[in-house]
Amino acid sequence: MTITLLGSYDGVELIRHELKRYGLMGFNPPAAPDVFEGIILTSGVLRITYGDHTEILGPGSVVSMVPVQEAVCIVALEQAEFVYLTSTSIFKSYxxxxxxxxxxxxxxxxxxxxxxxxxxxxxxxxxxxxxxxxxxxxxxxxxxxxxxxxxxxxxxxxxxxxxxxxxxxxxxxxxxxxxxxxxxxxxxxxxxxxxxxxxxxxxxxxxxxxxxxxxxxxxxxxxxxxxxxxxxxxxxxxxxxxxxxxxxxxxxxxxxxxxxxxxxxxxxxxxxxxxxxxxxxxxx
Ligand SMILES: [Fe+2]
Missing domain, CATH: 1.10.3210.10 (Hypothetical protein af1432)
Structure with missing residues (x-):
């Protein structure tokens, strides 16, 4: 997985992710209760699982989560690129x-x-x-x-x-x-x-x-x-x-x-x- 910080202001960050086929990104509920997180898929196919529920996303799909309540797992079924948006600064530690x-x-x-x-x-x-x-x-x-x-x-x-x-x-x-x-x-x-x-x-x-x-x-x-x-x-x-x-x-x-x-x-x-x-x- 390759990640790049595209832009940030006042704690909000836009992070580009590139996942190879069957690359995986997982995240858990944030410590803060009111964090906004979203994904905009620009290319490829993603399989996204929240808890026990799974969806397949194609280019142009948008997912927003306020706040993330349970574990989320993203698997690239085809090589994929997406922008991850978060209202909290995480890029450096990430x-x-x-x-x-x-x-x-x-x-x-x-x-x-x-x-x-x-x-x-x-x-x-x-x-x-x-x-x-x-x-x-x-x-x-x-x-x-x-x-x-x-x-x-x-x-x-x-x-x-x-x-x-x-x-x-x-x-x-x-x-x-x-x-x-x-x-x-x-x-x-x-x-x-x-x-x-x-x-x-x-x-x-x-x-x-x-x-x-x-x-x-x-x-x-x-x-x-x-x-x-x-x-x-x-x-x-x-x-x-x-x-x-x-x-x-x-x-x-x-x-x-x-x-x-x-x-x-x-x-x-x-x-x-x-x-x-x-x-x-x-x-x-
Ligand atoms: Fe072993």
């Missing part, structure tokens, strides 16, 4: 927040030996499934943030385990499993207030539908749905990626494996939504 967010995503990707585009791919595919499942605004924001930072806890795993070329010993694997707990704690830390909303996804993305996952062995719908989505996308990505100890599966083989594990390792609702959108993954 810009710092966006920059910090991107910088952290890059740091985690480097630590894990991946590229930033890998993390962004997991985020984007997860949001595609979340839209298909009509998640609430809160859960979509949680999914997007949690998917991007799901492996943030690996920052605290020693490099010799994280980058070991062969399979891990049981003791090493026990240490590796801790990245879920470390991730939850890092995202809940007061140092990163903008990451709190994704912490449950980081904590639960290795839980499995049949209870065979970690760290808690949660089962079925005990697992937070956005975390169950990241579980499928992360597994699919691992199956189709080059790893030191396995040849990558073809896209078809990976899809078949996910389908076979529906209701076993993976939530059936998520697998059904995944199967509906997986053919469009590479087009985005």
């Amino acid at each position: 810009k710092e927040w966006v920059e910090k967010f991107h910088q952290m995503a890059n740091e985690i990707a480097m630590k894990d030996g991946y590229t930033a585009s890998h993390c962004e791919r997991i985020r984007k595919y997860s949001v595609m499934i979340g839209c298909q499942l009509n998640l609430s605004a809160h859960d979509l924001i949680s999914l997007s943030c949690g998917a991007l930072f799901h492996d943030i806890g690996k920052i605290q795993i020693p490099d010799e385990i994280l980058r070991k070329p062969g399979r891990l010993t049981p003791e090493e694997f026990d240490i590796m499993k801790m990245h879920t707990i470390y991730g939850r704690d890092l995202m809940n830390s007061p140092v990163h207030p903008f990451l709190h909303i994704g912490s449950t996804v980081a904590e639960q993305h290795h839980e499995r539908y049949d209870g065979s996952g970690y760290p808690y062995g949660l089962k079925g719908e005990e697992i937070y749905l956005p975390a169950a989505i990241v579980a499928v996308v992360d597994s699919y990505d691992a199956m189709t990626s080059n790893r030191p100890y396995q040849r990558p599966k073809s896209k078809r083989e990976a899809i078949e494996e996910i389908r076979t594990l529906r209701g076993k390792l993976y939530d059936p609702r998520v697998v059904d939504a995944f199967l509906k959108v997986v053919d469009t993954f590479e087009d985005t």
Whole structure:
């Protein structure tokens, strides 16, 4: 997401947003009760969710909110540009927040030996499934943030385990499993207030539908749905990626494996939504 301050006067700001396809912007009710916020869509297609209600907007659409009462989530279905108008000064802290967010995503990707585009791919595919499942605004924001930072806890795993070329010993694997707990704690830390909303996804993305996952062995719908989505996308990505100890599966083989594990390792609702959108993954 790119943001630019177009103009400001007496606390009122006009901020241009550019979102790539499946880019997401979320905002929560303001602290002040009488803030006016509005959006004017200049190009592209936006999917906007307020609480549980969703609308699709095309160019020229105008949305005004006085005041925002509940979480709002905007997803670009096509690359989009819109002007966001607010009656309170937020641009400076907002810009710092966006920059910090991107910088952290890059740091985690480097630590894990991946590229930033890998993390962004997991985020984007997860949001595609979340839209298909009509998640609430809160859960979509949680999914997007949690998917991007799901492996943030690996920052605290020693490099010799994280980058070991062969399979891990049981003791090493026990240490590796801790990245879920470390991730939850890092995202809940007061140092990163903008990451709190994704912490449950980081904590639960290795839980499995049949209870065979970690760290808690949660089962079925005990697992937070956005975390169950990241579980499928992360597994699919691992199956189709080059790893030191396995040849990558073809896209078809990976899809078949996910389908076979529906209701076993993976939530059936998520697998059904995944199967509906997986053919469009590479087009985005
Ligand atoms: Fe992980």
